[in-house]
Amino acid sequence: MPRKYQHILLGFLLTAYLLGLAGCSDKSTPADTTPPDPPVLLPSPADSSWDETGTDAIPDENYIQLVWLMGTEDDLSGYKIYRSSPPLEMLTLLATKTLGSGVCDTVYDDQSVEIGVRYLYTVTAFDQAGNESEWSGEVDYMLIPKLSDESLTSPRGEIGERQPTFIWISTGESMANYLRVYDVLDERTVWVSPGQNPFSSPHSVFYNEDGTAADTLLTPGRQYWWRVDRQGSELRSGSESRWVSFTVK
Numbered sequence: 001m002p003r004k005y006q007h008i009l010l011g012f013l014l015t016a017y018l019l020g021l022a023g024c025s026d027k028s029t030p031a032d033t034t035p036p037d038p039p040v041l042l043p044s045p046a047d048s049s050w051d052e053t054g055t056d057a058i059p060d061e062n063y064i065q066l067v068w069l070m071g072t073e074d075d076l077s078g079y080k081i082y083r084s085s086p087p088l089e090m091l092t093l094l095a096t097k098t099l100g101s102g103v104c105d106t107v108y109d110d111q112s113v114e115i116g117v118r119y120l121y122t123v124t125a126f127d128q129a130g131n132e133s134e135w136s137g138e139v140d141y142m143l144i145p146k147l148s149d150e151s152l153t154s155p156r157g158e159i160g161e162r163q164p165t166f167i168w169i170s171t172g173e174s175m176a177n178y179l180r181v182y183d184v185l186d187e188r189t190v191w192v193s194p195g196q197n198p199f200s201s202p203h204s205v206f207y208n209e210d211g212t213a214a215d216t217l218l219t220p221g222r223q224y225w226w227r228v229d230r231q232g233s234e235l236r237s238g239s240e241s242r243w244v245s246f247t248v249k
């Protein structure tokens with residue numbers, strides 16, 4: 001082929017290629033610029049509440065647990081958790097969670113907290129294109145010291161009574177103590193005691209003393225856990241002891 005025709009052919013091919021690219025971009029969907037709705041961050045349940053879902057202490061460790069509702073967007077990709085410690089107003093990114101772990105997608109345990117310090121939290125949702133939502137509402141919480149394992153005296157191990165007496169020693173400043181009894185097999189709370197005066201220690205409270213338990217008597221052959229939660233003197237502050245196990249013969 002003569003050289004001048006080669007140039008024409010090259011020019012033609014290049015034009016066809018560029019037109020092809022243009023065709024590609026014409027056919028692609030417009031970029032997603034719509035962020036998800038802000039998450040709904042759940043407030044703190046009352047210490048007397050049977051349903052503990054929300055911003056709260058946990059029994060196992062000195063952590064603050066956050067819980068929010070799962071968004072409904074098809075392209076939802078994850079959540080970002082922000083924290084500040086008043087009076088500092090600046091929120092800093094604490095963690096990024098990418099969806100994929102089921103129920104844990106909407107729960108976050110803040111493990112880097114100090115007892116006696118109030119923390120404020122807000123959460124955002126982000127989608128697959130990286131669009132980030134507005135902030136959720138804010139929640140705040142402050143841990144106070146847990147009752148120690150040793151301060152929960154009885155029952156422990158195997159017991160004979162179906163209406164045992166719970167005995168514990170409360171220490172430190174708090175507004176009230178709440179005893180909680182949990183049926184391990186059925187995975188349900190069976191009783192939360194009325195708030196006990198923290199100063200009348202040691203406490204001696206028999207099961208279902210106020211008649212509000214789910215089961216009038218505990219069931220023989222069944223394992224139970226109990227623990228004592230301390231309600232702090234400030235709003236949205238408290239602690240939850242570790243669980244103590246016992247079995248009814």
Ligand SMILES: [Ca+2]
Nearest residue numbers: 032034035127
């Ligand atoms: Ca979107």
Ligand SMILES: [Ca+2]
Nearest residue numbers: 047056057229
């Ligand atoms: Ca609690």
